[in-house]
Amino acid sequence: MDGVGEREVSSRVWTIPNLLSFFRLALVPVFLAFVIVGYDALALLVLVVSSITDFLDGYLARRLDQVSRLGQLLDPAADRLYIFAALIGLAWREVIPWWLVAVIVARDVMLAVLGVILANHGFGPLPVHHLGKVATFCLFWALPLLMLGEAFAPLAPFSLPLGWAFALWGAFLYWWAGIVYIRETARVIRLPADDGAARSDTLDHEEVDGA
Secondary structure (H helix, E strand, O other), rough: OOHHHHHHHHHHHHHHHHHHHHHHHHHHHHHHHHHHHHOHEEEHHHHHHHHHHHHHHHHHHHHHHOOOHHHHHHHHHHHHHHHHHHHHHHOOOOOOOOHHHHHHHHHHHHHHHHHHHHHHHOOOOOOOOHHHHHHHHHHHHHHHHHHHHOOOOOHHHHHHHHHHHHHHHHHHHHHHHHHHHHHHHHHHHOOOHHHHHOOOOOOOOOOOOOO
């Protein structure tokens, strides 16, 4: 790659939206540390800052016409890392059981295996199913609600039952979506690679949040 090409790639990577996404990712260890030591109020503050940067990077990417493949990958990756960090931190403190962590992590491991299978057959990742979006939405609300109940005792009678409802429904829908992805993978790998590309079984023109 010549110097001009390298500068063009660099300019596409170091855009303001992508820098905000990197900043959001950099806050994940801070968030995890606060959750583990029980500073739930500070952890929630980090989550609020992360949500603001998430909104800003999406808004600026569209406004500045700087939507990139990297940005489309970073955003859902950050969502998952925050979910995993909250799960691990709360399980470490025995606020939630480890089986819930295992259920959610096992589904994402299964999704990674499906991605490898698709790649071996010449396909990209599957388009996001609406069940996956709903499941991620539930989990993304469940864990802060549980933390809210831990941080502020007067809110616990309201936030904890609501948080557990979101968590259990999220885990259920997470695996329901996973079963849909298994069936779709089985369908796609029976297709010739060229036909599959024509059917858009990739993320080229799909939103990638909340798989």
